[in-house]
Amino acid sequence: MNAADHKQIVTVDVVLLTLREGRLAVGLVARENPPFKAQMALIGGYVRSAEDDSAEATATRVLREKTGLEGFFLEQLATFSGPDRDPRGWSVSIAYLALTPWSRLGGPVSRDARLKVVPVEALPDLPFDHGQILAAALERLRGKGAYSTLPAGLIDEPFTLTELQKVYEVALGQPRLDKSSFRRKLTELNLVEPVGARRTDTGGRQAQLYRLKSGVGVFDRRI
Amino acid sequence: MNAADHKQIVTVDVVLLTLREGRLAVGLVARENPPFKAQMALIGGYVRSAEDDSAEATATRVLREKTGLEGFFLEQLATFSGPDRDPRGWSVSIAYLALTPWSRLGGPVSRDARLKVVPVEALPDLPFDHGQILAAALERLRGKGAYSTLPAGLIDEPFTLTELQKVYEVALGQPRLDKSSFRRKLTELNLVEPVGARRTDTGGRQAQLYRLKSGVGVFDRRI
DNA sequence: ACAAAAGTGTTGTGTATACACCCATGG
DNA sequence: CCATGGGTGTATACACAACACTTTTGT
Numbered sequence: 001m002n003a004a005d006h007k008q009i010v011t012v013d014v015v016l017l018t019l020r021e022g023r024l025a026v027g028l029v030a031r032e033n034p035p036f037k038a039q040m041a042l043i044g045g046y047v048r049s050a051e052d053d054s055a056e057a058t059a060t061r062v063l064r065e066k067t068g069l070e071g072f073f074l075e076q077l078a079t080f081s082g083p084d085r086d087p088r089g090w091s092v093s094i095a096y097l098a099l100t101p102w103s104r105l106g107g108p109v110s111r112d113a114r115l116k117v118v119p120v121e122a123l124p125d126l127p128f129d130h131g132q133i134l135a136a137a138l139e140r141l142r143g144k145g146a147y148s149t150l151p152a153g154l155i156d157e158p159f160t161l162t163e164l165q166k167v168y169e170v171a172l173g174q175p176r177l178d179k180s181s182f183r184r185k186l187t188e189l190n191l192v193e194p195v196g197a198r199r200t201d202t203g204g205r206q207a208q209l210y211r212l213k214s215g216v217g218v219f220d221r222r223i
Numbered sequence: 224m225n226a227a228d229h230k231q232i233v234t235v236d237v238v239l240l241t242l243r244e245g246r247l248a249v250g251l252v253a254r255e256n257p258p259f260k261a262q263m264a265l266i267g268g269y270v271r272s273a274e275d276d277s278a279e280a281t282a283t284r285v286l287r288e289k290t291g292l293e294g295f296f297l298e299q300l301a302t303f304s305g306p307d308r309d310p311r312g313w314s315v316s317i318a319y320l321a322l323t324p325w326s327r328l329g330g331p332v333s334r335d336a337r338l339k340v341v342p343v344e345a346l347p348d349l350p351f352d353h354g355q356i357l358a359a360a361l362e363r364l365r366g367k368g369a370y371s372t373l374p375a376g377l378i379d380e381p382f383t384l385t386e387l388q389k390v391y392e393v394a395l396g397q398p399r400l401d402k403s404s405f406r407r408k409l410t411e412l413n414l415v416e417p418v419g420a421r422r423t424d425t426g427g428r429q430a431q432l433y434r435l436k437s438g439v440g441v442f443d444r445r446i
Numbered sequence: 447a448c449a450a451a452a453g454t455g456t457t458g459t460g461t462a463t464a465c466a467c468c469c470a471t472g473g
Numbered sequence: 474c475c476a477t478g479g480g481t482g483t484a485t486a487c488a489c490a491a492c493a494c495t496t497t498t499g500t
Contacts, residue, residue: 007272008231008233008270008272010231010233010315047231047304047313047315049230049231049306049312049313053305053306054304054305055302055304055305055315076301076302078299079278079299079302079317081270081277081278081317082276082277083272083276089272090270090272092233092270092278092315092317094302094304094315160452161452161453162451162452162453178489178490178491178492179452179453180453180454180455180490180491180492181488181489181490181491183453183454184454184489185489200498203449203450203451203498203499203500204449204450204451204452204497204498204499205450205451205452205453205496205497205498205499206451206452206497206498207451207452207453208452208453220445221488221489222443383479384479384480385478385479385480401462401463401464401465402479402480402481403463403464403465403480403481403482404461404462404463404464406480406481407462407481423471426471426472426473426476426477426478427470427471427472427476427477427478427479428469428470428471428472428477428478428479428480429470429471429478429479430478430479430480431479431480444461444462445462447500448499448500449498449499449500450497450498450499450500451496451497451498451499452495452496452497452498453494453495453496453497454493454494454495454496455492455493455494455495456491456492456493456494457490457491457492457493458489458490458491459488459489459490459491460487460488460489460490461486461487461488461489462485462486462487462488463484463485463486463487464483464484464485464486465482465483465484465485466481466482466483466484467480467481467482467483468479468480468481468482469478469479469480469481470477470478470479470480471476471477471478471479472475472476472477473474473475473476473477
């Protein structure tokens with residue numbers, strides 16, 4: 001075993017998903033350096049031993065650097081590796097899924113022209129194996145979204161149940177969930193709790209606002 | 224950013240699980256080198272850029288080196304990282320879950336005295352964060368086992384349905400699954416198919432033998 | 447009064463659980 | 474003919490999807 005055997009490149013890539021104008025969208029940045037300079041890519045960067053306490057810390061840091069924000073929902077996805085996925089050499093990318101309401105990106109985005117939030121149905125060609133990583137993220141959202149409150153990370157709290165249902169429909173790729181079943185499950189499983197306000201700007205009857213009871217809840221039944 | 228920032232250690236650790244005498248057990252090897260020399264630890268090793276085509280290839284290789292065998296069921300678990308988990312420095316461990324029937328280990332194990340298969344209820348202290356990695360593996364087995372044929376990787380094909388049910392009971396930590404429901408689900412969801420032989424060595428009525436229809440099947444209902 | 451959106455009931459269909467029962471084989 | 478383990482049927486309770494219906498608000 002020679003010296004080169006220990007020189008793998010270690011990076012983190014984050015799939016930052018949000019819901020923009022009713023469509024699932026992903027945050028991409030123009031790459032500043034080669035390879036693939038100026039091409040749109042997932043938010044990512046090298047792990048820095050000196051400042052990062054874990055790969056998750058790297059994810060938090062690169063998100064802060066590219067969006068100016070912190071406090072995203074963040075979950076490890078999977079790790080991609082091999083000699084060919086990066087032209088610089090044998091590389092490891094620890095991939096993360098991040099979720100955010102669009103309202104948080106609406107402001108700061110304008111300050112950093114490099115960050116673009118692109119609908120997943122209108123993606124440019126992505127460098128490295130970022131297409132695969134994004135596919136894994138969407139599959140996780142669909143899969144885990146069916147039995148957890150994961151999709152709630154895509155909108156602001158508080159929300160109305162109708163709003164939340166629309167988020168689930170988009171996240172799961174299901175055109176129409178049943179209103180009655182959806183509400184019963186969320187309330188009976190104690191996943192949401194009402195806040196003392198109602199939404200008044202919708203035209204019809206004023207809707208009760210809710211928030212999640214405790215972070216991301218996972219349950220055994222499907223939504 | 225200085226040069227040390229790119230010098231993370233990249234390793235792979237494999238949680239090799241099997242079913243030994245009715246109990247869940249994990250394959251451990253005595254470490255040959257410091258740190259923690261001679262202590263029992265998960266099967267693992269450095270990623271070697273020159274010979275490994277991916278982290279999964281590293282997992283396959285270290286399994287071959289420690290057990291003399293190939294062809295295990297293998298699935299990526301998660302990646303553990305940080306400055307403190309390994310005294311040698313900032314490290315990344317890509318963890319894998321491997322499953323095997325005990326019969327495969329029974330033979331070659333005796334050839335390599337370093338490999339021990341230890342019941343998970345009688346574990347020694349493990350080095351690094353191997354305790355955490357093992358916990359993640361058991362949780363994956365329990366979680367995914369409830370809606371997939373994952374636990375079948377713990378026994379030989381062909382098997383009787385009673386045998387398979389016992390494996391599920393141990394893997395999921397459930398003392399007693401209902402026989403009728405278990406059988407109905409496996410057959411109605413087309414997960415197993417009968418082979419043309421029956422088990423004759425059980426005392427009572429001869430049992431039909433089955434095998435999995437197509438690798439590890441995942442389904443939406445619980446077992 | 448009407449439209450629009452929120453929110454609730456009702457009903458048929460299916461699925462799970464628990465349990466009892468029958469079948470085949472060896473001693 | 475009894476013990477042992479394999480294999481099947483059923484009844485009750487529960488969960489779900491679909492759909493209709495009622496309620497509240499703005500215009």
